[in-house]
Amino acid sequence: MTKTSTLLAAVAGLTMAAVAPVSAETSDKRIALSNNYAGNSWRQAMLESWSKVGDAAVAEGAVAAADAFTTSENQATEQAAQIQNMILQGYDAIVINAASPTAINGAVREACDAGIVVVSFDGIVTEPCAWRIAIDFRQMGRDQITYLNERYPDGGNLLEIRGLAGVFVDDEISAGIHEAAADSKFEIVGSVHGDWAQDVAQRAVAGILPSLPEITAVVTQGGDGYGAAQAFAATDRSMPTIVMGNRQDELAWWAEQKAANGYQTTSLSIAPGVSTLAFWVAQQILDGQEVAKDLSVPMLRVQQDELDAALEATPEGSVANVEYSRDDAIAVIEASQ
Amino acid sequence: MMMKPDTSNPVAGTSPNLLVATIRKPWIWSYLAALLAFLATMVLSGGQGALSLLYAALTFASFSVMVGIGQMFVITLGPGNVDLSIPATMTLVATLSLKFMGSEAGLILPGFLIALIVGLGCGMFNFALILLLRIPPIIATLSSSFLYQSLAIWSNRGLRIKPPEPLAEFSTSGVLGLPNLALVALLLAGLAWVVLERAVVGRWVLAIGQNLRAAQLSGVPVHAVRFCVYVGSALLAAVTGFLLASFSGGANLNMGAEFMLMSIAVVVIGGSSIAGGNSNVPGIWGAALFMFLLVSMLNSYGLGAGVRLVLTGIIIVTVVIVASKRKHSA
Known part of the structure; x- marks a missing residue:
């Protein structure tokens, strides 16, 4: 076709x-x-x-x-x-x-x-x-922690959602997250593989949550934030700050939460x-x-004040x-x- | 605590003995494995979160159970029979039905009908390839899955449409402490058990799996039975795809990917024979719970992805070996 x-x-x-x-x-x-x-x-x-x-x-x-x-x-x-x-x-x-x-x-x-x-x-x-147009995936990981450091200067517990095991991109983003987290007051208390898919992320998070302490924030790799939110919503835990990955459903959920309770986060992806x-x-x-x-x-980064514009510009079900x-x-x- | 000496030596095909055989079938091992994984996770968390882990396990196992039942009947048909089009069928059904419903609550019933019709179409197409073109089932279902996947891509270009609110509500909530999805999967498993163990069709499926030629000669309507089995597998994949998309907030082009292996794994770990002709339904539930709890346990212990995958492999092989040892001795 x-x-x-x-x-x-x-x-x-x-x-x-x-x-x-x-x-x-x-x-x-x-x-x-x-x-x-x-x-x-x-x-x-x-x-x-x-x-x-x-x-x-x-x-x-x-x-x-x-x-x-x-x-x-x-x-x-x-x-x-x-x-x-x-x-x-x-x-x-x-x-x-x-x-x-x-x-x-x-x-x-x-x-x-x-x-x-x-x-x-x-x-x-x-x-x-060959020419290479590379994305600094390690920086993408570090940026997430930088944002969270600003939000929570006292640190807290992090849950990491990784991508597909064995893929270069997954290793790089995760290395960036761990590097930056080591220099911060955050502690990564759990790490699961969500395969960059909402439903896999949702299942993995639902499975590990019962054994985890209070979670302050969730660091992700893109495409898994909404699944994580669903998994948290199914429990009686309070909703952590979930870093999003520019998917329209993630942005829509964020906008919904923002309207309901002033939820703040950031979103980044290529x-x-x-x-x-x-x-x-x-x-x-x-x-x-x-x-x-x-x-x-x-x-491509979507900040709190750019959310409405980004959401409007993104076709339903697609990605910014x-x-x-x-x-x-x-x-x-x-x-x- | 190991196996008791088994003196009854059941013969397949005679019903009281088959009942005994069912009770002694190795599905108990998958439950035992699930229980161990559960306890190991609880040791780590100090018993905290037991209920929510159980609830999550029941929820997510439901999907594996539903596709697993369909796959079990297919595998029971004997060597070479397997349905590899389950992931693509799920994706196609979910994409088309969610697109049709377009988040409108009033269209849930017609949307579900569309899901069933698309599933029916997929199953009939699979079987047409197998019967009319005489393509081996593995090749037929694999190649048709390319077709379904391409149709799914073409029909909606990977856009994720939200399920109607009541449907999302239904698939994420529960009654009496049990997730609705688990109730649906339990109901389907109950039906499958009746069909396999109590209905003549189930006998026919087992007979075909044990010896196709003998079944044919003894008057079993072989083609009709195989048709029903393949269509049934596609229909179950359709229902699963519909519910999974409703549960996780929309259809994804890669949403079915892991159910290719999962559907086969739950059948084998549940103690059904991969060579066909000898299957059981309860094992599928045990195996599905085990698969979820195993991953949760390894995640909770914070092992790296490499170790996690190696351990998953080793544990699955161990369970299968233990289960099949038991079966041979029975």
């Missing part, structure tokens, strides 16, 4: 590009997105942002094509084969959200050798010839629109700009998002130099 519709969009875009006046050096360049997974709302928003920005770029003649391809099985071998196909199809740049930081390096190398620009983001690759930043970075490289191999993107423009990409590139 996705492939057909992106193909149609690409065909439509091509025809439009043929009509529209040429406006950039890259107007005949074709960019492909190689995506390893589409099975959650974050990835869906990511793909949507890509096609929105990509189609517009094609329409205005910035590039000739911005096609998105997603593998069905979330496996490195499958993605490597997909990248090889893209090389054969003659794309000028490949933007990758990788299934593994190392396992598709061979295919990435082949692409580089064929003169193709490879930009990885979110799930980055370690192959030196915007799915980071795919559009990668798109513009690839375009800039194709345009001949000098770009450092390692770039970083800022977190920003789409990046060419100027944003240029700013990020300049900041790294």
Whole structure:
């Protein structure tokens, strides 16, 4: 379905590009997105942002094509084969959200050798010839404790909800949380894996709560705050400060609590629109700009006073998002130099 | 305290002996394991929170029980029979029915009907692949699950729609100290027990699992029974998906993921034979409670994820070995 519709969009875009006046050096360049997974709302928003920005770029003649391809099985071998196909199809740049930081390096190398620009983001690759748009996940962990330090200068007990065991992102965020917590008055009294899913987080929290003391705050990794809130609501405990992850249901719950009892917290995650930043970075490289191999993107943060605006801008059931423009990409590139 | 010498040597197929066999079946081990996990957690917390842990265990075990019952009947059909489309069916049903209801309280009943119809469709499609195209069940249900998952993605793009308020209220509350979900799962387990142990259909399922050819020759309507079993599994997955989405505040594209292994694990740990032809319902409840309490216990002891997964594996293997030893000696 996705492939057909992106193909149609690409065909439509091509025809439009043929009509529209040429406006950039890259107007005949074709960019492909190689995506390893589409099975959650974050990835869906990511793909949507890509096609929105990509189609517009094609329409205005910035590039000739911005096609998105997603593998069905979330496996490195499958993605490597997909990248090889893209090389054969003659794309000028490949933007990758990788299934593994190392396992598709061979295919990435082949692409580089064929003169193709490879930009990885979110799930980055370690192959030196590729560009990396990395997110400082460790900082994301530290930021949560920094916020809680301000809220509770006397510290307290923390419950940590982690992501999927064995995944690099989970280790990094958790390391950041533990690092910062060691320097604070907070103590992490419990840690569970919520697999970045509300229902798994809810079950894990419900299971560990009976054996825990009073909890001051819950640190999370995104996508699990609402589940934690549900688990707490099912007991007679008082609601702790749960750090949210920008999902619409989390923001909606927060707004509800805020209206009812002045509940305060913060929310942070990566915007799915980071795919559009990668798109513009690839375009800039194709345009001949000098770009450092390692770039970083800022977190998308929602504070107490921005809650209502963020909630309004987020489609129901989706995740808070920003789409990046060419100027944003240029700013990020300049900041790294 | 170990096993008493067993002299009755029950023969499957004759009903008084089967009753004896049922009582002596190894499902007792899953309850024992659940009790140990519960006590170990209580030792840590000093007995505090016992009731709320039990309540949580009953709530979350209900989901595993409901899909486990469907999977049990499928597995009972004999080697090669397993329903891998349960997670995708749950996701598709939950996505479509919650989208249809759109948080409107008035649409709960039609929404539930849609859930059942979609489940029915999934089950019939699975069985059509198996019977008409002669695809082995593992491949058939795995490939159809790609289809269901894609339909779920396509139909709602991963957007999470809240369940209607009364439905969310129903699935998160309880009566007489028991969660409503557990009551639903208990009711379904009771029905499954009657079907398996008391109805002729249950006999047919067991007969097919023990020897397909013999069952066929003795006049068992093999195709009709297998059809009912696969459709039943899909329907149970549908009900579970509907309730899980109502319980956790909306459908997720990855909401069913862990029920692939969980549905098989509760059947095996509960003491049913993975080779088919020999199953029991009570074990599913024991195993589902055990799976929840085990993870809670390891979490409470604050072990790292690696140790936790290794221990989970070792403990599950141990329970299965102990349970099957008992069965062979029986």
